Amino acid sequence: MKRGVFRRKKREMPGLNTAALPDLIFTVLFFFMIVTHMRDVDLQVRYDVPQGTEVKKLTHKSAVSTIYVGRVPGQPADSFYIQLNNKLATMSDIKAFVESEKAQMNSEDQPRMTVSIKADRDVPFGMIAKIKEALQQSFALKINYSATQRVKN
Amino acid sequence: MPGLNTTSTADISFMLLIFFLVTSSMDTDWGLPRQLPPPDDLTKEEELVVKQRNALCLKLDANNQLTCNDEPMAIDDLSKRVEDFVANTADDPTLPELSVREVHLLGRCKVSDRHVIIVEVSPKATYDAYFQMQNAVVAGYNNLRNELALRQFKHPYSSCNAEQRDAISLVYPQRISEQALEEKGGES
Numbered sequence: 616m617k618r619g620v621f622r623r624k625k626r627e628m629p630g631l632n633t634a635a636l637p638d639l640i641f642t643v644l645f646f647f648m649i650v651t652h653m654r655d656v657d658l659q660v661r662y663d664v665p666q667g668t669e670v671k672k673l674t675h676k677s678a679v680s681t682i683y684v685g686r687v688p689g690q691p692a693d694s695f696y697i698q699l700n701n702k703l704a705t706m707s708d709i710k711a712f713v714e715s716e717k718a719q720m721n722s723e724d725q726p727r728m729t730v731s732i733k734a735d736r737d738v739p740f741g742m743i744a745k746i747k748e749a750l751q752q753s754f755a756l757k758i759n760y761s762a763t764q765r766v767k768n
Numbered sequence: 769m770p771g772l773n774t775t776s777t778a779d780i781s782f783m784l785l786i787f788f789l790v791t792s793s794m795d796t797d798w799g800l801p802r803q804l805p806p807p808d809d810l811t812k813e814e815e816l817v818v819k820q821r822n823a824l825c826l827k828l829d830a831n832n833q834l835t836c837n838d839e840p841m842a843i844d845d846l847s848k849r850v851e852d853f854v855a856n857t858a859d860d861p862t863l864p865e866l867s868v869r870e871v872h873l874l875g876r877c878k879v880s881d882r883h884v885i886i887v888e889v890s891p892k893a894t895y896d897a898y899f900q901m902q903n904a905v906v907a908g909y910n911n912l913r914n915e916l917a918l919r920q921f922k923h924p925y926s927s928c929n930a931e932q933r934d935a936i937s938l939v940y941p942q943r944i945s946e947q948a949l950e951e952k953g954g955e956s
Contacts, residue, residue: 633775637774643785644784644788647785647788651788665895665896668903668907669800669910670798671799671800671801672797673797673798673801679797729801737896738894739892739893739894739895740828740895741892742891742895743895750804751804751805752807754806754807756803756804759800759802760799760800760802761798
């Protein structure tokens with residue numbers, strides 16, 4: 616029975632050390648948390664964007680600034696307000712807004728800066744035209760009319 | 769004392785990672801991209817004279833009624849109209865002139881580079897009506913470009929590379945002129 620003794624002495628392979636695995640994954644997690652652009656503006660205007668068939672996904676999210684146009688709850692239904700960042704604003708604030716947004720972007724994003732207009736369907740076009748003019752004056756020439764996808768019929 | 773069992777930390781952080789991956793891609797913005805002309809054009813008066821046959825005049829009045837060359841039109845017919853107008857396949861003398869040009873990848877072909885779609889919108893029209901009009905015009909262009917891509921490159925426009933896209937947009941350039949209809953007395 617000497618062979619049995621030898622069999623008991625067989626060396627077992629140690630398990631792979633996974634102690635560093637959580638650290639690695641945490642690093643990746645933090646990377647994603649920092650890199651992803653979670654713009655949490657608290658919306659003060661209510662809007663319902665139009666539907667279109669030709670809409671495209673907006674790429675380069677870090678180069679996108681948003682102008683919200685819609686109704687404010689508690690205000691008459693036919694008055695529309697502009698929201699920039701977290702507060703209501705007027706037409707004359709748009710230029711300063713575009714400039715500050717542009718200044719915050721890195722040099723790579725600046726040329727492809729896009730302003731996304733999220734406006735309610737019932738906003739009169741005159742207001743949109745004025746916003747467009749203000750954007751034009753501040754050289755934010757790439758714009759995007761925010762909309763949802765409608766299935767082509 | 770045995771060490772704390774940390775085997776599940778990896779799983780927990782994986783969960784968090786997946787959560788962030790999923791939520792961060794959820795708020796993607798969809799929309800209709802447009803390019804505004806530089807502000808120099810605004811100060812310069814519209815001196816551009818466009819031949820009657822080269823212009824398609826779209827108007828949207830205060831009641832959201834669309835008129836195309838002063839004829840009332842339903843929004844659903846607009847993209848077809850834009851297609852016919854821009855392509856002018858039959859060389860109709862009432863539709864825009866085509867010029868023959870050398871286009872990279874496509875060789876000599878007819879190019880619709882003279883047409884202009886003039887858009888006039890009343891400030892009282894709703895944004896939705898304006899958006900639907902823009903959408904229909906873009907749909908018209910996209911259909912034409914897609915047809916050309918399928919004919920020439922045997923695959924849709926969306927899967928063309930940048931070079932092919934450039935060639936196609938030379939044949940069917942988007943020429944849309946938006947006039948700011950302001951509440952001024954001068955011109956009607």
